[in-house]
Amino acid sequence: MLDKQRAVFRGRQFSLADRDDLPAAVRQRKAFLPDPLPSGIVLRPSTYGELMAAQEAVGRLDAAMAQVPHRATVSRMLQALDTRSSAAMDGVIVGRREVLAAAMPGAVAADPHPRWPGYQRVSEMIVELARSDRSLDPTVWARMSAAMSGSDVPDDAFAEELPWRRHITWTNSPAGEDLIVHAPPGAELRVATEQWCVWVREQRELPPLVTIILAQIQFLLISPFPGSAHLARQFPILMLMRAGVLRDPVLPLATWLRRHEERYLAVIRGVLDRGDPDELMVIAAEAIREACYQQIELVAELTDVHRGTVAKVARRTxxxxxxxxxxxxxxxxxxxxxxxxxxxxxxxxxxxxxxHKEGLVEFVDLKTLGFQAEETISGKAIVATDIARLLTLVPSPGPERQSSAG
Known part of the structure; x- marks a missing residue:
């Protein structure tokens, strides 16, 4: 039963029972249009302790990245791998080596997935936004949505109307359970998006992580534009970087969510049904904390690999x-x-x-990755063996599933 006094995500529900164009499981649910988020929230003291531990972990990750040689390029690599996890949650499956190969200059290859370049472009746009003072208005999210479909458009392209979502969409776990139907398309969805943007811009009362967690879930519930599920997963990185808490886009939150998606969506479904926000805050804090320490460990190992590799070849320029x-x-x-x-x-x-003889690299036939390449050694690439081994620690994406995640 909904605890109305503690409920954070209040709103209206819309029956879908007469929508024969939707799957039966969706028709059994109701579309949910959330009210504007509250300016305050009451949480248990233990929940604040979990959130403080998560924020401390973010600080430790930022400090670890500050010690990394080649910080900018390592940051891009780590961001690409987490983007890969987020894409996998949308059914866009891309191999790790294909992700690395796609970034090689001078190679001619088909994209590892037709939709992958759009995810890459959004990653770039998130960093650009994080390092700017631009207001996060609906146009910003519309541009990123357009980028996901392969259209990198200027702001004035939306002078008449933004490309709002026009169909019923939903989020569900890989097993098809804990289904959440997003806000119905139409004028009220647009108003809800404007209200969300104002809340994010003006919210000063809540702790930063509470603001980020509430805003992320609210954005998912509204899902104003196509691709909103991926944009929601990128939102914490954007806000942490804007706040100066994290200087690089290296929080592997999507990787954590990919591994715990069933549990995470069950918690969101429970918060909508029962109203208690503490369970959401606790699992979100756990996600951030564990993702940070996972990344800190990976960063430390990458740094050790760098030092060990250079030491082995120190006398050879x-x-x-x-x-x-x-x-x-x-x-x-x-x-x-x-x-x-x-x-x-x-x-x-x-x-x-x-x-290669010293075990530092392995040769890869580019044709196996879809490249046009010569049959000679010049048509091959080398892969850093130990780095490739470390990157296999990132969980593999699972099978595609039926979904319509905006």
């Missing part, structure tokens, strides 16, 4: 340059090595083979 380059990009085309290391083509192949 070309090899050191190649080892440094592999930290920037764990997959490098063999034909790039001469320019990266300042050596001839033949010497470049010799350096690559030497690193």
């Amino acid at each position: 070309a090899a050191v340059r190649l080892a440094e380059a592999l930290i920037d990009r764990p997959m490098i085309l063999v034909r790039e090595i001469p320019e990266l290391c300042g050596v001839t083509g033949n010497h470049a192949v010799e350096v690559a083979r030497r690193l």
Whole structure:
């Protein structure tokens, strides 16, 4: 039963029973249009303790990243892997090596998935927004939604009307349970989105993580534009970076959510049904805390790999340059090595083979990744073995499922 005194996500429900165009499981639920979020919320003292521990973990992750060699490139790599997890939750399955290979300059290959470039572009836009003072108005989210469909459009392209969602959509677990039907499309959805933007912009009373968690779930419930589920998963990173708590987009929240999606959606469903916000805050704090410490461990191991690799080749100038380059990009085309290391083509192949003999790299046939490549060694790439091993610690995405996650 709904506890109206403690309920955070109040609103109106709309029957879908007569919608024969929707799956039976969706018709059994009701679309939910949330009221504006409250300016205050009452939580148990223990819940505040969980939130403080999560915020401390974010600070530790930021401090760990500050010690990383090649920080900017490691940050981009870690962000790409978490974006991959978020894409997998939408049924866009991309392999780890394909993610790394797609970033290689000078290679000609089909995109690993037709929708993958849109996810990459949103990642770039999140960082750009985080490092700007631009207001997070509906146009910002509309542009990111358009980017997900492959359209990178300027603001004035929406002078007449934003590309609002026009169909009933929903979020559900991989098993199809704990189904949540988003707000119905129409004028009230647009008003709800405007109210959400104002709340995010003006909220000053609540602790930062409480604000982020409430706003993220509210955005998911509204889902104003196509692709809103992915945008909601990126929202905490955007806000933590804007607050100056995290300087790099390296919080692997989508990776955690991918592993615990059933449980997380069950909690959201429970909060909507019963109204108690503490369970939501506790699981969100757990997600942030565990994701941070998982990433801290990975960052420490990547740093150790960098030091160990450079130490093994310390007396060989070309090899050191190649080892440094592999930290920037764990997959490098063999034909790039001469320019990266300042050596001839033949010497470049010799350096690559030497690193392979010492177990530092492995050769990859580019054709297996969908690239147009020569049959010779120049048509291959090298992959940093230990870095590739570490990246396999990131959980693999699961099977696709029926969903209509806006």
